[in-house]
Amino acid sequence: MSRPDAEPSLHDDAARAGWLYYVGGMTQDQIAAELGISRQRAQRLVSRAMAEGLIQVRLNHRIGACLDLEAALRDRFGLDRVRVAPGLGAGADPVRAIAPAAAAELERFLRMPEPLVVALGTGRALRGMVDAMVEIDSPQHRLVSLIGNIAPDGSASFFDVVMRIADKVRAPHYPMPVPVISPTPEENEAFHRLPPVRKVVALAEAADVVFVGVGQMSNDAPLLADGFVTRAELDEMQTAGASGEVAGWVFDSEGRYLDLGTNRRTGGVRVAPGLARPSIGIAAGASKVPAILAALKSRIINGLVTDEPTARALLSRA
Amino acid sequence: MSRPDAEPSLHDDAARAGWLYYVGGMTQDQIAAELGISRQRAQRLVSRAMAEGLIQVRLNHRIGACLDLEAALRDRFGLDRVRVAPGLGAGADPVRAIAPAAAAELERFLRMPEPLVVALGTGRALRGMVDAMVEIDSPQHRLVSLIGNIAPDGSASFFDVVMRIADKVRAPHYPMPVPVISPTPEENEAFHRLPPVRKVVALAEAADVVFVGVGQMSNDAPLLADGFVTRAELDEMQTAGASGEVAGWVFDSEGRYLDLGTNRRTGGVRVAPGLARPSIGIAAGASKVPAILAALKSRIINGLVTDEPTARALLSRA
DNA sequence: TCGCCTTATGGGTAAATGCTCATACATCGA
DNA sequence: TCGATGTATGAGCATTTACCCATAAGGCGA
Known part of the structure; x- marks a missing residue:
């Protein structure tokens, strides 16, 4: 029995209510009458539509200050693509601010007719970007992960961005079937000798465009919070001048990759600095400023999506 | 640097306020505090941002397209009630797609406490609607058929919708005890002179709400397939510009009833065009597009339940 | 089957929002 | 200079929305 959606699901109702509210400009009372439900239910549907990202809001105006x-x-960093989203005020999650702009930037590439290989990192910023994306049918592209998808506890999907994007664009996708960070260099190499892994690595290295988050290496490092490195490993790398990381690969304040610590056991593909293909960093937040600065200096990234306060901080420290 | 401390334009402020409101989720009070303005000004900026399209809202859900x-x-047809169900893909029976939506629409009326007279046509679409209906006890309403229930072979129930609905709502129901199409105008008139028939006709003409299917008059006309008209009669009416039919009454491409062919012998009640009471067409399918278009033009129907591809076709031909 | 637990519903209410209006300010023409 | 005209502002108020809570409905294990 192929009956895709016979009964209007909760999502359908929420989407409809949200549409009537935000696009149709109706009050919740009117929506309730229209859909034959109580006003409270209409309110819950509208709020659900927003919470689940069924309703997407974008700013269609470049605020002068952000353009500046x-x-x-x-100018300062010789970047190819830069987007600065208005800040949301202190205390707000900067990911909320940059997600729509990042999604628009990614969609720009996905809308290109010629087939592209899009390489992706992970992290909260990229996750937010994907959530803010519209569905867009672009089966001509290939999506490849830069970073291993096997977490320390063996679970397969952490912030698995590639899978989620692939859902939305219906394009072939290539997760990196290795541990994010292996216990030993030998185990890491063993993984990377496997032919299927070599294929994915080759694809990632040949990417036409790269989207990555940028992690700080201060005490609030995402790598530590997510259990990929231990406190001792973080200490070691901090002492060696670790300033940030991209796709799990740690670099110093000049954006030079370190040859120690977890960098010897990190799986996946390191984003090569100074290449011509677009390499877009998606990152915002005061604590990320030194990391972003370093990645920009060595041109690990040559494009940036960030928010207003972060942009100011980058310029004042440069 | 390009514009040292340029005064932010009104648009900039509006965009920023709208951004903080819709993306940041702040209240207008908070925005006012953040930007150092009065709450009223914040409200005006937010509303301006929306009115000028600085803030774009879109729905990231499959039914978004349907809502559009x-x-x-x-807009185009000045309709009161419209439902567009998501298409089920080529090859699938469009009745499957629209039946749940049609049923929901009918249930809306049946749930009203005040007694209604509901007039109904026949056809596969209405049959599907009834099948998709839940049982609902509404003995306050009366259900009346617009169309005769005597088929050419003398059998009484073909797609007899009224009986089936009545089963589900346990409401009094009034079939139209005349032939769908009589052999001669005289026989048809003879039926309609009978007092019981006149009562049913009067009831149908006073209906508070009408639900009908819409039949095409191309070579795959339901009237022909079901044996109500002969091939010769269909030819004659096609030559005269027949475009579609509602409850057995044939009209041209502008929705004007023809005065020839079987229209002179059709029993039951013709749906009068342009009345204020809801008259909901339940119809989908590529071959029905000209018929639906005609019925919409003359407002034989002022409401519509259809599916996505049909809706697109209607709009592109209009 | 019963009773417990989770989830959904609708009433009530405080907070937030949108609207109207009187007023102030500025611009422009006589 | 004065007045007229148009526009922006904030106060007050009606409407709309969000949240809390008591209760009902549904699911699940004993």
Whole structure:
């Protein structure tokens, strides 16, 4: 029995209510009458539509101050693509601010007709970007992960961005079937000698465009919070000048990859600095400023999506 | 640097306020505090951002497209009630797609406490609607058929919708005890002179709400397939510009009833065009597009339940 | 089957929002 | 200079929305 959606699901109702509210400009009373439900239920549906990201809001105007910051960043770091989203005020999660802009930037590439290989890192920023994306049918592209998808506890999907994007664009996708960080260099190498892994690695290295988050290596490092490195390993790398990481690979304040600590056991593909293909960093937040700065200096990334306060901080420290 | 401390334009402020409101989820009070303005000004900026399209809202859900189509149909044809169900893909029976939506629409009326007279046509679409209906005890309403229930072979129930609905709502029901199409105008008139028939006709003409299918008059006409008209009669009416039919009454491409062919011998009640009471067409399918278009033009129906591809076709031909 | 636990529902209410209006300010023309 | 005209502002108020809570409904294990 193929009956895809015979009964209007909760999502359908929520989407409809949200549409009537935000697009149709109706009050919740009117929506309740229209759908034959109570006002409270209408309110819950509308709020659910927003919470689940069924309703997407974007700013269709470049605020002058942000444009100025973009131009300044472009000048100062020789960037190809820069987007600065308005800040949301202290205390707000900067991912909320940059997600729509990041999604728009990714969609730009996905809408190109010629087939592209898009390489992706992980992290909360990329996760937010994907959530803010619309569904877009682009089966001509290939999506490849830069970073292993096997977490320390063996679970397969952490912030598995590639899978989620692939859902939305219906494009072939290639997760990196290795541990994010292996216990020993030998085990890491063993994984990377496997032919299927070599294929994915080759694909990632040949990517036409790269989207990555940027992690700080201060005490609030995502690598530590997510259990990929121990406190001792973090200490060691901090002492050696670790400033940030991209796709799990740690670099110093000049953006030079370190040859120690977990860098000897990190799986997947390191984003090569200084290449011509677009390499877009998606990152915002005061604690990430030194890391972003370093990645920009060595051109691990040559494009940036960030928010207003982060942009200001980058310029004042540069 | 390009514009040292340029005064932020009104648009900039509006965009920023709208951003903080819709993306940041702040209250207008908080925005006012953040930007150092009065709450009223914040409110005006937010509302301006929306009015000028600085803030774009879109729905990231499959039914989003359907809602857009509904709005377009409502605009284009001045309809009161429109539902567009998501298409089920080529090859699938469109009745399957629209039946749940049609049932929901009918249930809306049946749930009303005040007694209604509901007039019904026949056809596969209405049959599907009834099958998709839940049982609902509404003895306050009366259900009346628009169309005769005597088939050419003398059998009484073909797609007899009224009986089946009545089963589900346990409401009094009034079949139209005349032939769908009589052999001669005289026989038809003889039936309609009978007092019981006149009562049913009067009831149908006073209906508070009408649900009908819409039949095409191309070579795959339901009237022909079900043996109500002969091939010769169909030819004659096609030559005269027949475009579709509602409850057995044939009309041209502008929705004007023809005065020839079987229209002179059709029993039951013709749905009068342009009345205020809801008259909901339940119809989908590529071959029905010209018929639906005609019925919409002359407002034989002022409401529509259809599916996505049909909705698109209606709009592109309109 | 019963009773417990989780989840959904609708009433009530405080907070937030949108609207109207009187007023202030500025611009422009006589 | 004065007045007229148009526009922006904030106060007050009606409407709308969000949240809390008591209760009902549904699911699940004993």
